[in-house]
Amino acid sequence: MKKVYLKKGRKKSVLLRHPWIFSGAIEKTDRSITAGEIVEIYDHRGNFLAKGYINPKSQITIRILSWNKEEDVTDIRFISERLKSAIDMRLNYFDQSVTNAFRLVNSEADFLPGLIIDKYNDTIVLQILTLGMEQFRDKITEFLLEYLSPKCIYERSDTIVRKKEGLSLKKGLIYGKLQKPVRIIENGLEFLVDVQDGQKTGFYLDQRDNRKELLLFCKDKKVLNCFSYTGAFSVYAIKGGAKLTVNIEFSRSAIELAKKNMEINHIKKETQEFIEGNAFELLRNMKKKGKKFDLIIMDPPKFAHTQGKLENALRGYKDINLQAMQLLNPGGILFTFSCSGAISLELFSKTITWAAMDANKNVQVIKRLAQPMDHPHLTSFLESEYLKGLICKIT
Ligand code: SAH
Secondary structure (H helix, E strand, O other): OOEEEEOOOOOHHHHOOOOEEEHHHEEEEOOOOOOOOEEEEEOOOOOEEEEEEEOOOOOEEEEEEEOOOOOOOOOHHHHHHHHHHHHHHHHHHOOOOOOOEEEEEEHHHHOOOOEEEEEEOOEEEEEEOOHHHHOOHHHHHHHHHHHHOOOEEEEEEOOHHHHHHOOOOEEEEEEEOOOOOEEEEEOOEEEEEOOOOOOOOOOOHHHHHHHHHHHHHOOOOEEEEEOOOOOHHHHHHHHOOOOEEEEEEOOHHHHHHHHHHHHHOOOOHHHEEEEEOOHHHHHHHHHHOOOOEEEEEEOOOOOOOOHHHHHHHHHHHHHHHHHHHHHEEEEEEEEEEEOOOOOOHHHHHHHHHHHHHHHOOOEEEEEEEEOOOOOOOEOOEHHHOOOEEEEEEEO
16 A cells, blocks of 8 residues: 655644645655555654545545554445444434434544435435545445435535545436435424435435424514525424514525425415525615514524635624624524534634624523534544534523
8 A cells, every 4th residue: 555654743633533634744655646545644754643545636635544554444344334333323313203314424524534425215315525435436325225225326426525626526316216306204394305406415404403492492483594495494483383484595496495395394374484585685674674583593504614714704694693683572582503614613602792792682592502413523623513503592
């Protein structure tokens, strides 16, 4: 196996089991390394550190597969074992008569860097993000067919990060027949998921536990669901006793599917309002018109894609939360989220403090929210702890 040597002083993150090695940390490599190849990583003195796959085209040049010299990471048995371990953890946890849609493999946090696998009822969605993982694609598919006997495997490797790996974007059917939409159960409620054209792999599975929290806060409330996508939070709000839910979303197709999600959960049309447009403007208009709500959900898309974009992102988070605080009745509840890996809980809390200062409000955090068990994170890899939320009472 070919060898890569790190610069002096750059081994610490590897010892701490952070799974990425950036191009700047590499001192030298054996000649004629092929992109995607599995290599051994050594410190500058020649001590073994780890094994991983390499892609010289990517800033994240190596993704570590193992810190154990004896482990054969080229053998397909290795991938199968990792897949099995990740999948079994979920299958043991979920009662599928209550929830049959969850993430089976969460990339680095399941020690399978560059691989996402989501399960939507009998349909499996595969997403490969890196060149190194791309090489295992057929083996992974074979394993999934044998181990889970799904009705369908669909690939959604159409995310833009693949370009950083020199890969093209692709999506399409791998096996079986895709239902459009796929029908899933989450916490006993039913949802339609557009696996082919929806956002991410079709549904925001990572908000499952947080949606359930909402049930306890909605009795007789007037709710604003901002960045509502296919309306999942609103379905829970109504099931929790809300009398009205106003949904703000700029994707028309998401709104169309949200309406169908209301229907299949037997939710009356009169309890739902949908406003198509830009949340930043719509919130201001509502304030001008003197609109008020008892509970607001603020679940925006990722504003900070990199550390470099942090400042703008923080301004965005502050702005929407400030607007929300001003739209709430006294004692109102704010469910607020950030899914930016680059923003820590501490920084997110600070942003809420700044918004509260400008809104002249008191903020009481009732509960902290995070990503669910099927989206595990590594303590050595804080980027994987991306979803943070706060339930706040605003007075
Ligand atoms: N809460 C949702 C997920 C929200 S994801 C759920 O539980 O399913 C963020 C959503 O915000 C996406 O649907 C995206 O289309 C929408 N969006 C992004 N920017 C927006 C903007 N400026 N105004 C309105 N909607 C926006």
